Amino acid sequence: MPTATFLHLPAEKRERFTTAALDEFAVHDYRTASVSRIARAAGIAKGSVYQYFDGKQDLYLHLVTLAAERKFGFIDGSLPADASGFFTRFRLTVFHGARFDFTHPKLAGLLYNATYEPTGPETRAVSAQLKAASQRYIRGLVDAGIRAGDLRADLDVDFAVFALYQLSVSLRDYMSERFDFSFADAVRHGGGSPVPEDDLMAVLDAFVDVLERGMALRSAA
Amino acid sequence: MPTATFLHLPAEKRERFTTAALDEFAVHDYRTASVSRIARAAGIAKGSVYQYFDGKQDLYLHLVTLAAERKFGFIDGSLPADASGFFTRFRLTVFHGARFDFTHPKLAGLLYNATYEPTGPETRAVSAQLKAASQRYIRGLVDAGIRAGDLRADLDVDFAVFALYQLSVSLRDYMSERFDFSFADAVRHGGGSPVPEDDLMAVLDAFVDVLERGMALRSAA
DNA sequence: GAGCGTTGTGACCGACCGGTCATATGACCG
DNA sequence: CGGTCATATGACCGGTCGGTCACAACGCTC
Numbered sequence: 001m002p003t004a005t006f007l008h009l010p011a012e013k014r015e016r017f018t019t020a021a022l023d024e025f026a027v028h029d030y031r032t033a034s035v036s037r038i039a040r041a042a043g044i045a046k047g048s049v050y051q052y053f054d055g056k057q058d059l060y061l062h063l064v065t066l067a068a069e070r071k072f073g074f075i076d077g078s079l080p081a082d083a084s085g086f087f088t089r090f091r092l093t094v095f096h097g098a099r100f101d102f103t104h105p106k107l108a109g110l111l112y113n114a115t116y117e118p119t120g121p122e123t124r125a126v127s128a129q130l131k132a133a134s135q136r137y138i139r140g141l142v143d144a145g146i147r148a149g150d151l152r153a154d155l156d157v158d159f160a161v162f163a164l165y166q167l168s169v170s171l172r173d174y175m176s177e178r179f180d181f182s183f184a185d186a187v188r189h190g191g192g193s194p195v196p197e198d199d200l201m202a203v204l205d206a207f208v209d210v211l212e213r214g215m216a217l218r219s220a221a
Numbered sequence: 222m223p224t225a226t227f228l229h230l231p232a233e234k235r236e237r238f239t240t241a242a243l244d245e246f247a248v249h250d251y252r253t254a255s256v257s258r259i260a261r262a263a264g265i266a267k268g269s270v271y272q273y274f275d276g277k278q279d280l281y282l283h284l285v286t287l288a289a290e291r292k293f294g295f296i297d298g299s300l301p302a303d304a305s306g307f308f309t310r311f312r313l314t315v316f317h318g319a320r321f322d323f324t325h326p327k328l329a330g331l332l333y334n335a336t337y338e339p340t341g342p343e344t345r346a347v348s349a350q351l352k353a354a355s356q357r358y359i360r361g362l363v364d365a366g367i368r369a370g371d372l373r374a375d376l377d378v379d380f381a382v383f384a385l386y387q388l389s390v391s392l393r394d395y396m397s398e399r400f401d402f403s404f405a406d407a408v409r410h411g412g413g414s415p416v417p418e419d420d421l422m423a424v425l426d427a428f429v430d431v432l433e434r435g436m437a438l439r440s441a442a
Numbered sequence: 443g444a445g446c447g448t449t450g451t452g453a454c455c456g457a458c459c460g461g462t463c464a465t466a467t468g469a470c471c472g
Numbered sequence: 473c474g475g476t477c478a479t480a481t482g483a484c485c486g487g488t489c490g491g492t493c494a495c496a497a498c499g500c501t502c
Contacts, residue, residue: 005479029339032252035460045481047462056460087437116337118250119405152438156427160436162395163388163428170387178379184340206377207384214435215381216308217373226449256490266451268492277490 002062006052017042017052018063025063026109026187030123035059057122064114064126067107068133074100086145091208093141094168095200101172102194105186108172112183115169131165138164167207178203223283227273238263238273239284246284247330247408251344256280278343285335285347288328289354295321307366312429314362315389316421322393323415326407329393333404336390352386359385388428399424 006014020042024033035056039046053059078096083089101108114130117123139161145151151160176183179195227235241263245254256277260267274280299317304310322329335351338344360382366372372381397404400416 008478032339032341034458036458046460047481048479050461051479113339116339118253118334118337118339120253149438151436152434155436156430158399159395159424159427160431162391163431166387166391166394167384170383170391173387174380174383203380206380209377210381210384210432210435212435212437213373214431214433215372215376216433217370229448252489255488257488267490268451269449271491272449 001054001058003052003054009052013044017044021059021063022067022106022110023187025060025113026106027184029113030056030060030117031120033060060123061126063110064130067110067114068130070104070107071097071100071111072133072137074104083144083148086141086148086150087208087212090141090164090211091204094171094207095204097168098171098175098200098204099194099197101183102181102186105183109183109187112169112172134169135161135165138168164211171203171207175200175203222275222279224273224275230273234265238265239287242280242284243288243327243331244408246281246334247327248405250334251277251281251338252341254281281344282347284331285351288331288335289351291325291328292318292321292332293354293358295325304365304369307362307369307371308429308433311362311385311432312425315392315428316425318389319392319396319421319425320415320418322404323402323407326404330404330408333390333393355390356382356386359389385432392424392428396421396424 006017009017017038021038023041024038028034033056035049036046039049049059053062075093075096078099079089079092084092111130114123114127117127119127139157142151142155142157142160142164146153146155146157172183175181175195179199181195227238230238238259242259244262245259249255254277256270257267260270270280274283296314296317299320300310300313305313332351335344335348338348340348360378363372363376363378363381363385367374367376367378393404396402396416400420402416
Protein backbone atom coordinates (compact mmCIF):
# COMPACT_ATOMS: atom_id res chain seq x y z
CA MET A 1 0.00 0.00 0.00
CA PRO A 2 1.20 3.51 -0.73
CA THR A 3 2.99 5.33 2.08
CA ALA A 4 1.77 8.61 3.57
CA THR A 5 4.52 10.32 1.60
CA PHE A 6 3.00 9.16 -1.66
CA LEU A 7 -0.43 10.40 -0.67
CA HIS A 8 0.95 13.81 0.34
CA LEU A 9 2.51 14.23 -3.08
CA PRO A 10 1.23 17.00 -5.35
CA ALA A 11 -1.41 15.45 -7.61
CA GLU A 12 0.56 16.15 -10.76
CA LYS A 13 3.60 14.25 -9.55
CA ARG A 14 1.57 11.43 -8.12
CA GLU A 15 -0.18 10.94 -11.42
CA ARG A 16 3.00 11.19 -13.41
CA PHE A 17 4.37 8.36 -11.31
CA THR A 18 1.21 6.25 -11.53
CA THR A 19 1.10 6.67 -15.28
CA ALA A 20 4.74 5.64 -15.64
CA ALA A 21 4.18 2.59 -13.44
CA LEU A 22 1.08 1.55 -15.37
CA ASP A 23 2.93 1.95 -18.65
CA GLU A 24 5.61 -0.37 -17.40
CA PHE A 25 3.40 -3.11 -16.00
CA ALA A 26 0.98 -2.95 -18.91
CA VAL A 27 3.77 -3.88 -21.29
CA HIS A 28 5.95 -6.14 -19.14
CA ASP A 29 5.13 -8.99 -16.81
CA TYR A 30 6.10 -8.72 -13.16
CA ARG A 31 9.65 -9.96 -13.39
CA THR A 32 10.50 -8.11 -16.56
CA ALA A 33 9.04 -4.82 -15.37
CA SER A 34 11.79 -2.60 -14.05
CA VAL A 35 11.57 -0.21 -11.13
CA SER A 36 14.51 1.70 -12.56
CA ARG A 37 12.69 2.28 -15.83
CA ILE A 38 9.57 3.46 -14.00
CA ALA A 39 11.61 5.98 -12.03
CA ARG A 40 13.36 7.21 -15.16
CA ALA A 41 10.05 7.54 -17.04
CA ALA A 42 8.48 9.42 -14.13
CA GLY A 43 11.49 11.72 -13.89
CA ILE A 44 12.31 10.89 -10.28
CA ALA A 45 15.16 9.17 -8.50
CA LYS A 46 14.91 5.45 -7.98
CA GLY A 47 15.19 5.90 -4.22
CA SER A 48 11.96 7.88 -4.27
CA VAL A 49 10.01 4.86 -5.41
CA TYR A 50 10.96 3.23 -2.12
CA GLN A 51 9.65 6.26 -0.24
CA TYR A 52 6.28 5.78 -1.92
CA PHE A 53 5.95 2.00 -1.71
CA ASP A 54 7.47 -0.82 0.29
CA GLY A 55 8.96 -2.29 -2.87
CA LYS A 56 8.17 -3.66 -6.28
CA GLN A 57 5.64 -6.15 -4.99
CA ASP A 58 3.77 -3.53 -3.01
CA LEU A 59 3.62 -1.21 -6.01
CA TYR A 60 2.35 -4.06 -8.18
CA LEU A 61 -0.40 -4.96 -5.74
CA HIS A 62 -1.51 -1.33 -5.59
CA LEU A 63 -1.72 -1.04 -9.37
CA VAL A 64 -3.59 -4.31 -9.88
CA THR A 65 -6.07 -3.41 -7.16
CA LEU A 66 -6.60 -0.01 -8.75
CA ALA A 67 -7.11 -1.48 -12.21
CA ALA A 68 -9.51 -4.15 -10.98
CA GLU A 69 -11.62 -1.61 -9.10
CA ARG A 70 -11.80 0.61 -12.15
CA LYS A 71 -12.82 -2.19 -14.50
CA PHE A 72 -15.38 -3.78 -12.21
CA GLY A 73 -16.73 -0.33 -11.42
CA PHE A 74 -16.97 0.52 -15.09
CA ILE A 75 -18.89 -2.64 -15.87
CA ASP A 76 -21.20 -2.35 -12.88
CA GLY A 77 -21.93 1.27 -13.71
CA SER A 78 -22.79 0.37 -17.31
CA LEU A 79 -25.15 -2.51 -16.57
CA PRO A 80 -28.86 -1.81 -16.28
CA ALA A 81 -30.18 -2.40 -12.78
CA ASP A 82 -33.07 -4.59 -13.79
CA ALA A 83 -32.06 -8.21 -14.25
CA SER A 84 -32.77 -9.39 -17.77
CA GLY A 85 -32.16 -13.03 -18.65
CA PHE A 86 -28.82 -14.76 -18.21
CA PHE A 87 -27.60 -14.52 -21.78
CA THR A 88 -28.50 -10.86 -22.19
CA ARG A 89 -26.85 -9.99 -18.94
CA PHE A 90 -23.76 -12.03 -19.68
CA ARG A 91 -23.42 -10.50 -23.14
CA LEU A 92 -23.71 -7.00 -21.71
CA THR A 93 -21.12 -7.76 -19.07
CA VAL A 94 -18.62 -8.95 -21.64
CA PHE A 95 -19.54 -6.10 -23.95
CA HIS A 96 -18.82 -3.41 -21.39
CA GLY A 97 -15.72 -5.26 -20.30
CA ALA A 98 -14.46 -5.13 -23.87
CA ARG A 99 -15.38 -1.46 -24.14
CA PHE A 100 -13.27 -0.84 -21.06
CA ASP A 101 -10.37 -2.74 -22.61
CA PHE A 102 -10.46 -0.55 -25.71
CA THR A 103 -10.80 2.74 -23.88
CA HIS A 104 -8.39 1.96 -21.02
CA PRO A 105 -5.75 -0.18 -22.70
CA LYS A 106 -3.18 0.33 -19.97
CA LEU A 107 -5.38 -0.76 -17.10
CA ALA A 108 -6.75 -3.63 -19.16
CA GLY A 109 -3.26 -4.69 -20.22
CA LEU A 110 -2.13 -4.75 -16.63
CA LEU A 111 -5.08 -6.93 -15.63
CA TYR A 112 -4.50 -9.24 -18.57
CA ASN A 113 -0.84 -9.64 -17.64
CA ALA A 114 -1.75 -10.21 -14.02
CA THR A 115 -4.18 -12.95 -15.03
CA TYR A 116 -1.58 -14.86 -17.02
CA GLU A 117 1.31 -14.00 -14.73
CA PRO A 118 3.66 -16.97 -14.45
CA THR A 119 3.14 -18.15 -10.92
CA GLY A 120 6.12 -16.80 -9.08
CA PRO A 121 5.89 -16.41 -5.31
CA GLU A 122 5.50 -12.62 -5.59
CA THR A 123 2.51 -12.66 -7.90
CA ARG A 124 0.68 -15.89 -7.13
CA ALA A 125 -1.52 -14.38 -4.43
CA VAL A 126 -2.56 -11.43 -6.60
CA SER A 127 -3.34 -13.60 -9.62
CA ALA A 128 -5.34 -16.05 -7.54
CA GLN A 129 -7.37 -13.25 -5.97
CA LEU A 130 -8.11 -11.71 -9.34
CA LYS A 131 -9.22 -15.04 -10.77
CA ALA A 132 -11.32 -15.84 -7.71
CA ALA A 133 -13.13 -12.52 -7.86
CA SER A 134 -13.95 -12.92 -11.55
CA GLN A 135 -15.16 -16.49 -11.11
CA ARG A 136 -17.25 -15.56 -8.09
CA TYR A 137 -18.97 -12.94 -10.19
CA ILE A 138 -19.65 -15.37 -13.03
CA ARG A 139 -20.84 -18.04 -10.64
CA GLY A 140 -23.39 -15.60 -9.30
CA LEU A 141 -24.69 -15.05 -12.81
CA VAL A 142 -24.87 -18.78 -13.52
CA ASP A 143 -26.62 -19.62 -10.26
CA ALA A 144 -29.18 -16.91 -10.88
CA GLY A 145 -29.58 -18.15 -14.45
CA ILE A 146 -30.40 -21.65 -13.26
CA ARG A 147 -32.82 -20.39 -10.63
CA ALA A 148 -34.54 -18.23 -13.23
CA GLY A 149 -34.84 -21.17 -15.60
CA ASP A 150 -32.60 -19.65 -18.24
CA LEU A 151 -30.00 -22.39 -17.90
CA ARG A 152 -30.38 -26.15 -17.79
CA ALA A 153 -30.63 -27.38 -14.23
CA ASP A 154 -28.38 -30.34 -15.02
CA LEU A 155 -25.57 -28.05 -16.17
CA ASP A 156 -22.14 -28.80 -14.72
CA VAL A 157 -21.81 -25.46 -12.94
CA ASP A 158 -18.09 -25.76 -12.21
CA PHE A 159 -17.29 -26.40 -15.81
CA ALA A 160 -19.66 -23.72 -17.04
CA VAL A 161 -18.05 -21.11 -14.80
CA PHE A 162 -14.61 -22.18 -15.94
CA ALA A 163 -15.57 -22.02 -19.60
CA LEU A 164 -17.25 -18.63 -19.33
CA TYR A 165 -14.29 -17.24 -17.42
CA GLN A 166 -11.66 -18.53 -19.82
CA LEU A 167 -13.51 -17.39 -22.89
CA SER A 168 -14.20 -13.94 -21.44
CA VAL A 169 -10.58 -13.42 -20.51
CA SER A 170 -9.15 -14.68 -23.77
CA LEU A 171 -11.74 -12.86 -25.87
CA ARG A 172 -9.16 -10.09 -25.92
CA ASP A 173 -6.88 -12.29 -28.02
CA TYR A 174 -9.69 -13.19 -30.34
CA MET A 175 -10.73 -9.60 -30.90
CA SER A 176 -7.15 -8.59 -31.40
CA GLU A 177 -6.81 -11.13 -34.19
CA ARG A 178 -10.24 -10.73 -35.71
CA PHE A 179 -10.11 -6.95 -35.82
CA ASP A 180 -6.38 -6.65 -36.28
CA PHE A 181 -6.22 -4.44 -33.21
CA SER A 182 -2.94 -4.49 -31.32
CA PHE A 183 -3.46 -3.83 -27.63
CA ALA A 184 0.30 -3.60 -27.22
CA ASP A 185 0.39 -0.73 -29.71
CA ALA A 186 -2.59 0.89 -28.03
CA VAL A 187 -0.69 0.90 -24.75
CA ARG A 188 2.50 2.19 -26.27
CA HIS A 189 1.21 4.80 -28.68
CA GLY A 190 -2.13 5.60 -27.08
CA GLY A 191 -5.48 4.86 -28.65
CA GLY A 192 -5.70 3.47 -32.11
CA SER A 193 -9.29 3.38 -33.28
CA PRO A 194 -11.28 0.96 -31.15
CA VAL A 195 -13.48 -1.57 -32.83
CA PRO A 196 -16.94 -0.20 -33.76
CA GLU A 197 -19.52 -1.28 -31.22
CA ASP A 198 -21.60 -2.95 -33.90
CA ASP A 199 -18.76 -5.25 -34.92
CA LEU A 200 -18.03 -5.95 -31.29
CA MET A 201 -21.65 -6.88 -30.72
CA ALA A 202 -21.61 -9.18 -33.73
CA VAL A 203 -18.75 -11.15 -32.20
CA LEU A 204 -20.55 -11.34 -28.89
CA ASP A 205 -23.65 -12.58 -30.69
CA ALA A 206 -21.62 -15.48 -32.11
CA PHE A 207 -20.22 -16.07 -28.62
CA VAL A 208 -23.59 -16.15 -26.89
CA ASP A 209 -25.08 -18.10 -29.74
CA VAL A 210 -22.67 -20.97 -29.17
CA LEU A 211 -23.25 -20.80 -25.44
CA GLU A 212 -26.99 -20.79 -25.81
CA ARG A 213 -27.63 -23.25 -28.60
CA GLY A 214 -24.45 -25.28 -28.66
CA MET A 215 -22.64 -26.27 -31.82
CA ALA A 216 -24.52 -29.35 -32.90
CA LEU A 217 -26.81 -29.54 -35.85
CA ARG A 218 -30.10 -30.50 -34.29
CA SER A 219 -32.26 -32.73 -36.39
CA ALA A 220 -35.68 -31.13 -36.77
CA ALA A 221 -37.75 -32.12 -33.72
CA MET B 222 19.10 -26.26 -34.06
CA PRO B 223 21.57 -28.51 -32.28
CA THR B 224 25.16 -28.43 -33.51
CA ALA B 225 26.97 -31.48 -34.88
CA THR B 226 28.85 -31.61 -31.59
CA PHE B 227 25.60 -32.16 -29.71
CA LEU B 228 24.52 -34.94 -32.04
CA HIS B 229 27.90 -36.70 -31.70
CA LEU B 230 27.54 -36.75 -27.93
CA PRO B 231 27.23 -40.10 -26.17
CA ALA B 232 23.52 -40.80 -25.75
CA GLU B 233 23.72 -40.77 -21.97
CA LYS B 234 25.20 -37.30 -21.82
CA ARG B 235 22.90 -35.95 -24.48
CA GLU B 236 19.89 -37.16 -22.57
CA ARG B 237 21.18 -35.89 -19.27
CA PHE B 238 21.43 -32.47 -20.85
CA THR B 239 18.02 -32.65 -22.54
CA THR B 240 16.40 -33.70 -19.30
CA ALA B 241 18.02 -30.86 -17.39
CA ALA B 242 16.93 -28.35 -20.03
CA LEU B 243 13.36 -29.67 -20.05
CA ASP B 244 13.25 -29.50 -16.27
CA GLU B 245 14.25 -25.87 -16.41
CA PHE B 246 11.87 -24.73 -19.13
CA ALA B 247 8.98 -26.77 -17.76
CA VAL B 248 9.12 -24.83 -14.51
CA HIS B 249 10.27 -21.40 -15.68
CA ASP B 250 9.20 -19.19 -18.53
CA TYR B 251 11.73 -18.19 -21.16
CA ARG B 252 13.22 -15.18 -19.43
CA THR B 253 13.33 -16.74 -16.00
CA ALA B 254 14.86 -19.98 -17.20
CA SER B 255 18.59 -19.94 -16.65
CA VAL B 256 21.25 -21.45 -18.88
CA SER B 257 23.62 -21.52 -15.91
CA ARG B 258 21.18 -23.62 -13.89
CA ILE B 259 20.71 -26.04 -16.78
CA ALA B 260 24.47 -26.52 -17.10
CA ARG B 261 24.81 -27.04 -13.36
CA ALA B 262 21.95 -29.56 -13.28
CA ALA B 263 23.40 -31.44 -16.26
CA GLY B 264 26.81 -31.50 -14.63
CA ILE B 265 28.61 -29.73 -17.47
CA ALA B 266 30.33 -26.40 -17.91
CA LYS B 267 28.26 -23.48 -19.07
CA GLY B 268 30.50 -23.02 -22.07
CA SER B 269 29.51 -26.46 -23.30
CA VAL B 270 25.93 -25.37 -23.74
CA TYR B 271 27.18 -22.93 -26.34
CA GLN B 272 28.98 -25.75 -28.13
CA TYR B 273 25.69 -27.63 -28.40
CA PHE B 274 23.37 -24.77 -29.33
CA ASP B 275 23.69 -21.29 -30.76
CA GLY B 276 22.30 -19.81 -27.59
CA LYS B 277 19.34 -19.79 -25.25
CA GLN B 278 16.84 -19.03 -27.99
CA ASP B 279 18.09 -21.85 -30.17
CA LEU B 280 17.91 -24.32 -27.31
CA TYR B 281 14.37 -23.18 -26.51
CA LEU B 282 13.22 -23.61 -30.09
CA HIS B 283 14.67 -27.12 -30.16
CA LEU B 284 12.90 -28.15 -26.98
CA VAL B 285 9.53 -26.73 -27.98
CA THR B 286 9.73 -28.40 -31.36
CA LEU B 287 10.59 -31.69 -29.71
CA ALA B 288 7.75 -31.43 -27.20
CA ALA B 289 5.21 -30.48 -29.86
CA GLU B 290 6.22 -33.39 -32.08
CA ARG B 291 5.92 -35.80 -29.18
CA LYS B 292 2.50 -34.56 -28.10
CA PHE B 293 0.98 -34.40 -31.57
CA GLY B 294 2.48 -37.79 -32.35
CA PHE B 295 1.07 -39.26 -29.16
CA ILE B 296 -2.42 -37.98 -29.93
CA ASP B 297 -2.32 -39.04 -33.55
CA GLY B 298 -1.10 -42.48 -32.60
CA SER B 299 -3.91 -42.89 -30.08
CA LEU B 300 -6.78 -41.83 -32.32
CA PRO B 301 -8.67 -44.51 -34.24
CA ALA B 302 -8.20 -44.17 -37.97
CA ASP B 303 -11.87 -44.30 -38.87
CA ALA B 304 -13.56 -40.94 -38.58
CA SER B 305 -16.38 -41.02 -36.05
CA GLY B 306 -18.53 -37.91 -35.58
CA PHE B 307 -17.11 -34.53 -34.66
CA PHE B 308 -17.88 -34.63 -30.96
CA THR B 309 -16.54 -38.13 -30.43
CA ARG B 310 -13.40 -37.31 -32.30
CA PHE B 311 -12.91 -34.01 -30.51
CA ARG B 312 -13.46 -35.62 -27.13
CA LEU B 313 -10.91 -38.32 -27.92
CA THR B 314 -8.40 -35.75 -29.06
CA VAL B 315 -8.68 -33.79 -25.85
CA PHE B 316 -8.73 -37.01 -23.84
CA HIS B 317 -5.46 -38.29 -25.25
CA GLY B 318 -3.98 -34.81 -25.01
CA ALA B 319 -4.79 -34.81 -21.31
CA ARG B 320 -3.37 -38.31 -20.91
CA PHE B 321 -0.17 -37.06 -22.45
CA ASP B 322 -0.10 -34.13 -20.03
CA PHE B 323 -0.38 -36.47 -17.04
CA THR B 324 2.19 -38.97 -18.25
CA HIS B 325 4.69 -36.45 -19.67
CA PRO B 326 4.36 -33.51 -17.31
CA LYS B 327 7.67 -31.96 -18.33
CA LEU B 328 6.95 -31.87 -22.04
CA ALA B 329 3.41 -30.73 -21.40
CA GLY B 330 4.56 -28.05 -18.98
CA LEU B 331 7.00 -26.72 -21.52
CA LEU B 332 4.26 -26.52 -24.16
CA TYR B 333 1.91 -24.85 -21.73
CA ASN B 334 4.50 -22.26 -20.82
CA ALA B 335 5.31 -21.70 -24.48
CA THR B 336 1.63 -21.10 -25.22
CA TYR B 337 1.27 -18.42 -22.57
CA GLU B 338 4.76 -17.02 -23.00
CA PRO B 339 4.66 -13.24 -22.60
CA THR B 340 5.35 -11.97 -26.07
CA GLY B 341 8.97 -11.01 -25.96
CA PRO B 342 10.86 -10.79 -29.23
CA GLU B 343 12.68 -14.08 -28.57
CA THR B 344 9.58 -16.20 -28.05
CA ARG B 345 6.87 -14.55 -30.13
CA ALA B 346 7.62 -16.55 -33.27
CA VAL B 347 7.62 -19.89 -31.44
CA SER B 348 4.38 -19.16 -29.58
CA ALA B 349 2.65 -18.00 -32.74
CA GLN B 350 3.71 -21.12 -34.62
CA LEU B 351 2.50 -23.39 -31.84
CA LYS B 352 -0.85 -21.63 -31.69
CA ALA B 353 -1.22 -21.67 -35.46
CA ALA B 354 -0.54 -25.40 -35.65
CA SER B 355 -3.09 -26.20 -32.95
CA GLN B 356 -5.75 -24.00 -34.49
CA ARG B 357 -5.13 -25.42 -37.94
CA TYR B 358 -5.73 -28.89 -36.53
CA ILE B 359 -8.95 -27.83 -34.82
CA ARG B 360 -10.15 -25.98 -37.89
CA GLY B 361 -9.76 -29.18 -39.86
CA LEU B 362 -11.99 -30.97 -37.37
CA VAL B 363 -14.61 -28.23 -37.46
CA ASP B 364 -14.69 -28.03 -41.25
CA ALA B 365 -15.09 -31.78 -41.49
CA GLY B 366 -17.78 -31.63 -38.82
CA ILE B 367 -19.79 -29.13 -40.81
CA ARG B 368 -19.39 -31.09 -44.04
CA ALA B 369 -20.50 -34.27 -42.26
CA GLY B 370 -23.55 -32.49 -40.86
CA ASP B 371 -22.44 -32.85 -37.24
CA LEU B 372 -22.17 -29.11 -36.77
CA ARG B 373 -24.57 -26.33 -37.65
CA ALA B 374 -23.75 -24.89 -41.05
CA ASP B 375 -24.38 -21.35 -39.79
CA LEU B 376 -21.74 -21.73 -37.07
CA ASP B 377 -19.22 -18.89 -36.80
CA VAL B 378 -16.22 -21.05 -37.62
CA ASP B 379 -13.60 -18.52 -36.52
CA PHE B 380 -15.16 -18.16 -33.13
CA ALA B 381 -15.75 -21.89 -32.76
CA VAL B 382 -12.10 -22.64 -33.49
CA PHE B 383 -11.00 -20.00 -31.03
CA ALA B 384 -13.30 -21.30 -28.31
CA LEU B 385 -12.30 -24.93 -28.78
CA TYR B 386 -8.64 -23.99 -28.76
CA GLN B 387 -8.81 -21.83 -25.66
CA LEU B 388 -10.83 -24.34 -23.70
CA SER B 389 -8.59 -27.24 -24.70
CA VAL B 390 -5.46 -25.39 -23.68
CA SER B 391 -6.82 -24.10 -20.41
CA LEU B 392 -8.45 -27.41 -19.55
CA ARG B 393 -5.18 -28.14 -17.80
CA ASP B 394 -5.96 -25.41 -15.25
CA TYR B 395 -9.45 -26.72 -14.75
CA MET B 396 -8.31 -30.30 -14.18
CA SER B 397 -5.62 -29.09 -11.85
CA GLU B 398 -8.20 -27.34 -9.71
CA ARG B 399 -10.96 -29.91 -10.00
CA PHE B 400 -8.74 -32.88 -9.20
CA ASP B 401 -6.32 -31.05 -6.97
CA PHE B 402 -3.47 -32.19 -9.16
CA SER B 403 -0.43 -29.93 -9.23
CA PHE B 404 1.37 -30.14 -12.54
CA ALA B 405 4.18 -28.08 -11.06
CA ASP B 406 4.71 -30.75 -8.39
CA ALA B 407 4.50 -33.47 -11.00
CA VAL B 408 7.34 -31.83 -12.90
CA ARG B 409 9.45 -31.26 -9.85
CA HIS B 410 8.94 -34.50 -7.98
CA GLY B 411 8.00 -36.80 -10.84
CA GLY B 412 4.60 -38.41 -11.28
CA GLY B 413 2.00 -38.01 -8.60
CA SER B 414 -0.98 -40.21 -9.31
CA PRO B 415 -2.67 -39.06 -12.48
CA VAL B 416 -6.41 -38.60 -12.50
CA PRO B 417 -8.30 -41.86 -13.15
CA GLU B 418 -9.41 -42.06 -16.75
CA ASP B 419 -13.04 -42.38 -15.72
CA ASP B 420 -12.97 -39.09 -13.86
CA LEU B 421 -11.18 -37.50 -16.77
CA MET B 422 -13.82 -38.77 -19.15
CA ALA B 423 -16.57 -37.42 -16.91
CA VAL B 424 -15.10 -33.93 -17.18
CA LEU B 425 -14.81 -34.26 -20.92
CA ASP B 426 -18.43 -35.36 -21.06
CA ALA B 427 -19.46 -32.13 -19.35
CA PHE B 428 -17.21 -30.26 -21.77
CA VAL B 429 -18.63 -31.88 -24.89
CA ASP B 430 -22.13 -31.66 -23.48
CA VAL B 431 -21.94 -27.88 -23.30
CA LEU B 432 -20.44 -27.72 -26.77
CA GLU B 433 -23.06 -29.97 -28.23
CA ARG B 434 -26.25 -28.87 -26.55
CA GLY B 435 -25.38 -25.41 -25.33
CA MET B 436 -26.28 -24.09 -21.92
CA ALA B 437 -29.82 -22.92 -22.42
CA LEU B 438 -32.84 -24.61 -20.99
CA ARG B 439 -34.82 -25.53 -24.06
CA SER B 440 -38.55 -25.43 -23.67
CA ALA B 441 -39.96 -28.83 -24.64
CA ALA B 442 -40.42 -28.75 -28.40
C1' DG C 443 55.73 -40.55 -28.78
C1' DA C 444 54.32 -36.06 -31.85
C1' DG C 445 50.79 -33.63 -34.11
C1' DC C 446 46.12 -32.23 -34.69
C1' DG C 447 41.30 -31.51 -34.66
C1' DT C 448 37.34 -31.94 -31.49
C1' DT C 449 35.40 -31.23 -27.17
C1' DG C 450 35.33 -29.42 -22.31
C1' DT C 451 36.10 -25.80 -19.03
C1' DG C 452 35.12 -21.95 -15.79
C1' DA C 453 36.88 -17.36 -14.90
C1' DC C 454 35.50 -13.38 -16.85
C1' DC C 455 32.72 -9.60 -19.32
C1' DG C 456 29.28 -5.99 -19.52
C1' DA C 457 24.62 -5.27 -18.42
C1' DC C 458 20.86 -5.03 -15.59
C1' DC C 459 18.28 -6.04 -11.53
C1' DG C 460 15.86 -4.70 -6.65
C1' DG C 461 17.03 -2.40 -2.86
C1' DT C 462 19.87 0.76 0.52
C1' DC C 463 21.71 4.79 2.59
C1' DA C 464 24.54 8.82 3.47
C1' DT C 465 23.79 13.08 2.08
C1' DA C 466 21.44 17.19 0.03
C1' DT C 467 17.43 20.01 -0.40
C1' DG C 468 13.92 22.82 0.97
C1' DA C 469 9.71 24.10 3.60
C1' DC C 470 8.04 25.49 7.94
C1' DC C 471 8.63 27.38 12.73
C1' DG C 472 10.32 30.14 16.57
C1' DC D 473 18.81 33.24 11.58
C1' DG D 474 19.24 28.23 13.44
C1' DG D 475 16.82 24.03 14.07
C1' DT D 476 13.91 20.37 12.64
C1' DC D 477 11.66 17.34 9.83
C1' DA D 478 9.75 15.39 5.53
C1' DT D 479 11.34 14.51 1.14
C1' DA D 480 14.68 13.75 -2.90
C1' DT D 481 18.77 11.87 -4.71
C1' DG D 482 21.93 8.71 -7.17
C1' DA D 483 26.19 6.22 -6.21
C1' DC D 484 26.59 1.94 -4.51
C1' DC D 485 25.73 -3.14 -3.03
C1' DG D 486 25.35 -8.02 -3.89
C1' DG D 487 23.43 -10.84 -7.12
C1' DT D 488 22.19 -13.01 -11.57
C1' DC D 489 22.03 -13.06 -16.24
C1' DG D 490 23.55 -14.59 -21.36
C1' DG D 491 27.51 -15.05 -23.63
C1' DT D 492 32.84 -15.36 -24.61
C1' DC D 493 37.41 -17.07 -24.83
C1' DA D 494 42.06 -18.61 -23.71
C1' DC D 495 43.33 -22.66 -22.46
C1' DA D 496 43.25 -27.74 -20.96
C1' DA D 497 42.08 -32.44 -22.01
C1' DC D 498 41.01 -35.99 -24.97
C1' DG D 499 41.07 -39.17 -29.04
C1' DC D 500 42.75 -40.19 -33.20
C1' DT D 501 46.30 -41.09 -36.95
C1' DC D 502 50.86 -41.45 -38.25
